[in-house]
Amino acid sequence: MIKTNYHTHHELCKHAVGTAEDYVKEAIKLNMNVLGFSDHAPSDVIHDKRVRMSWDDLDVYLDDVIKTKAKYSDKLDIYVGLEIESIDPNPDYYLGLLKKVDYLILGQHYIPSITHENRLSSSFYLRDDKELILYAKSIEKAIKTGYFSLIAHPDLYMCEFPKWNEAAHEAAEIICNASVKYNVPLEFNANGIRRGKFQAKDGLRYHYPVEAFWKLAKAKNCKVILSSDCHKPTYLYDDAMKKAESLLKRLDITPIEVLPFK
Secondary structure: OOOEEEEEOOHHHOOOOOOHHHHHHHHHHOOOOEEEEEEEOOOOOOOOHHHOOOHHHHHHHHHHHHHHHHHOOOOOEEEEEEEEOOOOOOHHHHHHHHOOOOEEEEOOOEEEOOOOOOOEEEHHHOOOHHHHHHHHHHHHHHHHOOOOOEEOOOOHHHOOOOOOOHHHHHHHHHHHHHHHHHOOOEEEEOHHHHOOEEEEOOEEEEOOOOHHHHHHHHHOOOOEEEEOOEOOHHHOOOHHHHHHHHHHHHOOOOOEOOOOOO
8 A cells, every 4th residue: 555645634624624643643553654734725816715724724734733743753754735726926925835834736726717807717617628728738837836746636627527538638738748847746636536436428437537647647657646635534545545546557557655845
């Protein structure tokens, strides 16, 4: 089983369960070597505050992880990070957060809306070919900055998209090429497996990971890391993670286990 996880959430994001110590205890029980926390960062430009910590909570989060790290430093390596969208136009937002944490994960849950000025569209529910390309180009632009150590769930754009088509393939090309060019790994995300399968127009499949995407990533020799994206301590290594490991093996992808921080 995998011995590292860099995508671990915290109850302060309002849709996860457990403190830092709860996740660390589970990681120790599983004999893991590394646990990286990357809860959803606060934001001034994303208006849905129900799925991320507030600015007031940021220091609480950092303090909880740092104190837990000190308490269990002899048991495993613990890092503190944030999962964050590349939406805010102010580079000081990212640079300021990078001074407080070990790493940032790019979780592009939103893209600029193509139909509403100054509004955002959820990357979970993209329906238009142009939105797929916009999603991919937003990731490419983001990782050019050098702020991000990992591209979380890069195939999230297929979550509700009805079929793999030319636009889906083009989006994958953009993301995979950028991953290789800027040496930023792609995350094979087990949380999509927890969502179950749905009947797409081209067959029954997971919302993500999407095999067509990962076959291309394999062909382009992208670095891949497996993450639980756990919102509960018991998700650190559950059936979804076991299925993800089996799927990676079938795709002949050997994931890296150590995440190099930017």
